[in-house]
Amino acid sequence: MTSGVTTRTTAGEPTRPHRDDRLDRPIAAGSGDRPVRLTGGDVLRLGMLGIRTRRIRAALSALGISIGIATMIIVTGIPASSRQDLMDQLAELGTNMLRAQAVADQKPPVQLPPESAAMAARIGPVTKASAVANTHAVVRRTDRIDAFDSSGLTVLASRSDLLDAINGHVRAGRFLDSSTEGFPTVVLGYIAAGRLGINRLPAGGEPPMVYIGEQWFTVIGILDPMPLSPDIERSVLVGWEAARTELRFDGRPTVVYVQAEEQAIEDVRAVLAATLNPQLPGLVQVSRPSDALAAKRATEQTFSGLFLGLAGVALLVGGIGVANTMVISVLERRREIGLRRALGASRGHIRWQFLTESVLLSALGGLAGTVLGVLATVGYAVSQGWPTVIPPGSVAGGVGGAVLVGVAAGVYPSIRASRLTPTEALAAP
Known part of the structure; x- marks a missing residue:
């Protein structure tokens, strides 16, 4: 039986397929040290590895970005609902x-x-x-x-x-x-x-x-x-x-x-x-x-500028939190990185692993934050008797923005992890 080790065959010996424990999938015998290509499923499983094994830290990191995304939706949804109520009142006047x-x-x-x-x-x-x-x-x-x-x-x-x-x-x-x-x-x-x-x-x-x-x-x-x-x-x-x-x-x-x-x-x-x-x-x-129409249009423009600024601040805060988490994760997992490199993982494999983990972490936080922000906005608008308005751009930006933040936050940690040599990583305390 061969498991996780590449076997060499002598002339005349039958070749048998073996498994690579790094990826838990078969590789044809005789492939030698040829680099293994990662499929989409492989990348996803590797990215989930850090989240599954460090669940509390992953949950806290996702919570950080979910709060940022929820804040973005709340600070756009509640003013949008208030603005719609004001617009309805101005329209009733006959603008x-x-x-x-x-x-x-x-x-x-x-x-x-x-x-x-x-x-x-x-x-x-x-x-x-x-x-x-x-x-x-x-x-x-x-x-x-x-x-x-x-x-x-x-x-x-x-x-x-x-x-x-x-x-x-x-x-x-x-x-x-x-x-x-x-x-x-x-x-x-x-x-x-x-x-x-x-x-x-x-x-x-x-x-x-x-x-x-x-x-x-x-x-x-x-x-x-x-x-x-x-x-x-x-x-x-x-x-x-x-x-x-x-x-x-x-x-x-x-x-x-x-x-x-x-x-x-x-x-x-x-x-x-x-x-x-x-x-x-x-x-x-x-x-x-009516002058009320001019006031109505000026109010719309003022609110739009406010939305953009608040959303940008919320996303920036969430991105910094994810980047900080991923840098710490690389420092703590240097032995794991060194072991994978010693077993044949390339620098590209390491980069994709940590980049995917960062994106998944941000996406999960973005989904949770979007749901939390929508529920909070609906609850507050109903309590005030306002029409509920959730800007579609906020919902799409909640998830899409989280993914982009994950990519941006994961670039530096993934590159840093991929540059570690096996000897440096295994020798780390």
């Missing part, structure tokens, strides 16, 4: 909304066509469009108040889809719809409700009423504050058809509200005036995008 109206103080007055909202809706990036019109009527709390005392409030004819176009919300009651817009009913803006002394709607009993023109109107709803639509806050909204029949409204809108895809908001603004009034586009005034 993608435009407001178009005819230029005032023109002789004769400029009027928008009755189908203005439908014309605006045909612009490609536009997602929602609606309109209101000034009825020039006066609203009073009772018919005993001076007919010219409007309290600074405007009576607007409103489309039933107005709230969707301006991101408005009803605080109490309900908004105008197809079942009420033809009847003498109104919805009060937040400031208008305060000035009229109607701050709530009774759950039961008689609803409050206001006097508009020469007609009583029933209040069916009160709106929430809308900082980006102050004109609606100070208005009393009447259904489009009710304004026609009760207030002799001519059906021509005075203001058109448009929502568009955020990235195309400037393009929509450029063509909106010509769409609403092709003959005289210069007489249509279109608001510029």
Whole structure:
């Protein structure tokens, strides 16, 4: 039997295959001292050798890089979730909304066509469009108040889809719809409700009423504050058809509200005036995008730079830990390296062994850190009531970055190990 030793055969002796204990696989007899090629499985088993035999140290080393990767995901995931919550709040304000109206103080007055909202809706990036019109009527709390005392409030004819176009919300009651817009009913803006002394709607009993023109109107709803639509806050909204029949409204809108895809908001603004009034586009005034949109974009850029810096620091800390572990491992395993070299392992074999061990150690730590970071981010975001956002780049970078860190951290220790001669390594204390 021959095991781990190369046998020489004499002439006429039959040759028998033997095994090389260094790799635990057969080598053809008569191969002599020819170098052995390592397969992928061989390299993987050699790399796992140090991890299996030094489990506590391997676990602690993997823990170091897993903490680094988990930190990277947490410091990107939690701010990303917070940023998404902020972006949602800014979007609710109407950062993608435009407001178009005819230029005032023109002789004769400029009027928008009755189908203005439908014309605006045909612009490609536009997602929602609606309109209101000034009825020039006066609203009073009772018919005993001076007919010219409007309290600074405007009576607007409103489309039933107005709230969707301006991101408005009803605080109490309900908004105008197809079942009420033809009847003498109104919805009060937040400031208008305060000035009229109607701050709530009774759950039961008689609803409050206001006097508009020469007609009583029933209040069916009160709106929430809308900082980006102050004109609606100070208005009393009447259904489009009710304004026609009760207030002799001519059906021509005075203001058109448009929502568009955020990235195309400037393009929509450029063509909106010509769409609403092709003959005289210069007489249509279109608001510029909200300052909240500029703040939103600046916030996105600031957060992106912060993410990149924090992720780089986390990976650097993890890489230093792995490199330190691998250098110590080479120092402690010099006898093992010398024995393998004495048995015929080449310098390349030694380099691949320690480099693979470094990569496996980092990859295991990266996987554990990724799972830990994702769970921590989800838990914190849920506890804060934020939408959970895990940047895909962080997850991919968690594992991919760990592998790259393992390669970088293992290069020097693997080269150092391969340069040890058998006599130097075996003579080490």
